[in-house]
Amino acid sequence: MPIKTDAAIVFEVNQPMVIDQVELDPPGEGEVLVELKAAGLCHTDLGIWEGHSPIGANLPVVLGHEGAGIVLETGPGVTDLKPGDHVITFAPECQVCGACHSTKGNFCESVLAGYGSEPSISADKNRVFAGYGLGTFANHLVTTSSRLVSVRKDAPFDQISYLSCGATTGLGAALVEAKVEAGSSVIVFGLGGIGLNIIQGARIAGARMIIGVDINEDRGAMAVRLGATHFVNPRNHGDNIVGHLIELTGGGADYTFEAVGHIRLMEQALASARIGWGVCTIVGVAPNGEKLGVLPFDLIMGRKLQGTAMGGVRGKSQLPEFVDWLMEGRFDLKSLITARLPLSKINEGYDVMRRGEGMRSIITF
Ligand code: CXF
Ligand code: ZN
Numbered sequence: 001m002p003i004k005t006d007a008a009i010v011f012e013v014n015q016p017m018v019i020d021q022v023e024l025d026p027p028g029e030g031e032v033l034v035e036l037k038a039a040g041l042c043h044t045d046l047g048i049w050e051g052h053s054p055i056g057a058n059l060p061v062v063l064g065h066e067g068a069g070i071v072l073e074t075g076p077g078v079t080d081l082k083p084g085d086h087v088i089t090f091a092p093e094c095q096v097c098g099a100c101h102s103t104k105g106n107f108c109e110s111v112l113a114g115y116g117s118e119p120s121i122s123a124d125k126n127r128v129f130a131g132y133g134l135g136t137f138a139n140h141l142v143t144t145s146s147r148l149v150s151v152r153k154d155a156p157f158d159q160i161s162y163l164s165c166g167a168t169t170g171l172g173a174a175l176v177e178a179k180v181e182a183g184s185s186v187i188v189f190g191l192g193g194i195g196l197n198i199i200q201g202a203r204i205a206g207a208r209m210i211i212g213v214d215i216n217e218d219r220g221a222m223a224v225r226l227g228a229t230h231f232v233n234p235r236n237h238g239d240n241i242v243g244h245l246i247e248l249t250g251g252g253a254d255y256t257f258e259a260v261g262h263i264r265l266m267e268q269a270l271a272s273a274r275i276g277w278g279v280c281t282i283v284g285v286a287p288n289g290e291k292l293g294v295l296p297f298d299l300i301m302g303r304k305l306q307g308t309a310m311g312g313v314r315g316k317s318q319l320p321e322f323v324d325w326l327m328e329g330r331f332d333l334k335s336l337i338t339a340r341l342p343l344s345k346i347n348e349g350y351d352v353m354r355r356g357e358g359m360r361s362i363i364t365f
Contacts, residue, residue, distance in 0.1 A: 001026065003033065007062045007138035008346045009128060013051035016347045017137070022062065022128050024142045027075030032145050034087060038161035039136040039363040040066030041349050043192070043261075044285055048131065049350075052287040061129040065089060067136030068161035069365075071148075078145045080316075085150045086157075088164045088323075089134050090315030092146040106314045110146065136164075137346060139365055149319045155326065158340060158362045159333045162193075163322055165310065166360060167333055169283060170197025170259065171322065172311020175205055178255050178281045182206030185253040187245055188228075189269050190260035191219035193336060193360045194283055196226055198257050200331040201311075203227025207255075211248065213241070216356070226332065245272040252278050252303075260284040266292055273303045282307040333360075340364045 002023035009018050027033045045063040047053030057063070067089040071081050081087065094100055097109035135141050151160060170193075174180045186202040188195045191214040202210045203226065211230040212223030220231030230248065234241045245268075246252050252274030258266045261284030270280040280303060286292075299305065313319065325331060338358035341349045342365075349361040 003140055005138050005140040008343055009060050009062055010049050011060045019344055024140060027073055027142050029075055030077045030144055031075040031142055032071055032078055032081055032148055033073040033142050034069045035072050035140055036067050036069040036136055036365050037157035038068045039064050040161045041361045042066050042165050046350060046353060054288040057131050058129040061131050062135035062138050063131040064136030065132040065134045066161050066164040068157045081145055081150055086153045087148040087150055088160050089136055089147055090149050090164055090319060091310050093314045093316045094146040106310055106312050149315045151320055151323045155323050158337055160323060161362060162333050162360055166193045167197045168313050168322055169311045170194040171201040172313035173257055173281055173283045173308050174198050174201025177308035177312035178279055180205040180207050180255050183208045184255060185209040185249045187211045187253040187256040187272050189213045189258045189265045191223045195259035196223060198259055199223050199226050199228050204330060242268050242271045254278055256280045258282050258284050261286045263290050263292055270298055270305055276302040279304040336360050337362055
């Protein structure tokens, strides 16, 4: 029997999402039915919805990849989850493919074809696609068990749904992908919902100097509260922001991050990395087709350039520890959740993001 559920559906690029009932196929082999309790509004979904993301989607689609909820039913062959488990959605970790068996990275082979190209799993009279094979902007979803991480039951759903992408992407970028070391210097370009978590990750790592860069003074104040030692507003430095940062760090930072998805900022982040060993990590998703202008000599001079998805974190094997850290108060997500909305208000939630207001909005069910 199909499962009826309410979902926010994108029928046309950049047109308001429509709340309507869809029918989910019951969980098949290796699949799980989840009742969502919280779903975060991530910027990546906005890019897909507006049609300029390198991650595509077939339409109509139920977007949303940040989510947390309760397992209602498991399909045949699911051994690591059971009804009643609290779960977070995440990029897949099948734990059996060559990539999952290797010690390198977090790209399960099931995403080698790209993040946006997962098969549809959600249906109504016409076919509706589930973004990323998830579709968390709905009361329920059916997905593969590889995309679900079982976590402790005392963790609040709204905060762990933020760990489903944005918060983990930031924390992981610092701690897992770049492996920021104690005593090092760090520059973070962009102090939004991801950049502020890079700041928290760098603080947890014990970085000595953590510089937050943003044109928004309020975000600078938040960065300082969360661990930044310095805030720099580029508007105060004309076209010499890189020169200022190099001077402030005494030659460039050990680790730099770009968390906006803006090509010019990525170039500045690379140029602000220290000659000899500075590592620049690209975290923000730039619009499809835009190209980074890299001076090869910047790399010859020993700067390293890398990128990361989901902060390099593997869901099933690493996310539960992040939840423990959250519950131990090692980082703060509560104050970064600036709105809680019902699914029916999802378009208003994204309007807030488009205006650059707030930090993380969460749909609560
Ligand atoms: C995205 C970043 C780009 C690759 C897919 C995952 N992360 C979340 O929004
Ligand atoms: Zn996301």
